[in-house]
Amino acid sequence: MKTSTLALYHCFALLWYMFLSYSILLIKAEDRPSEVFLYGAQWKYLTVLNLVFQAIFYGVSFLADVLKLIKKLRTVKYVISCRDLLFSVGAFPVATFVFVSFWTLYIYNRELVYPKSLDGIIPMWLNHAVHTAIVVLALLEMIVTPHHYPPKKKGLTLLGFVSIAYISWVLWIYRATKQWVYPLFGLFSPVFLAAFFAGSIIFILCIYTFGELLNHVIWGDSAVILEYKRKGK
Secondary structure (H helix, E strand, O other): OOHHHHHHHHHHHHHHHHHHHHHHHOOOHHHOOOOOOOOOHHHHOHHHHHHHHHHHHHHHHHHHHHHHHOOOHHHHHHHHHHHHHHHHHHHHHHHHHHHHHHHHHHHHHHHHOOOHHHHHOOOHHHHHHHHOHHHHHHHHHHHHOOOOOOOHHHHHHHHHHHHHHHHHHHHHHHHHHOOOOOHHHHHOOHHHHHHHHHHHHHHHHHHHHHHHHHHHHHHHHHHHHHHHHOOOO
């Protein structure tokens, strides 16, 4: 795909995620169901944090495309490195984790993750946009753009820190409000909850490994060479 076409695609994706983030933030506090508490606002939900992260990633991707088009080769190397790190450690694994975990729990018992009372507040298209389309865009990004993954130990460590940071945020909210961000957690004993969190971290690390493998299958060992050859085009 030509750099100019990629730039248009990344610009569209950036605007799309900005629009979704804005749409979520437009939901008024007084419209919330009784089981959705105010502390932490929307920022306590991984779905919303993922939208913001995706917007940042596509913003950096668009910047990389623009720099390639205007021949800023020295600067673009740094921006591409940031873009690839954001994709490998955040954009792909987090989007995939949100998709798989949300729909698995939704099918099992939607009240544990997305109460039916939200249907009157969040339209169906928005629900699918933030929980389904995210993985489609992540896979499309994998197909249209070669990404250089960091050394596995570094990538897994960074993603592990991100996962622990979010779990710490969830625990902090519970400590402050005595309410769980997701009702599911209230059903677990402390030991089972710790096991659940550990399993979630292992699962997202597996998604990282899958993304690295998929990137290699699509682009092979020449991913970095292909990317840098396109800089001047």
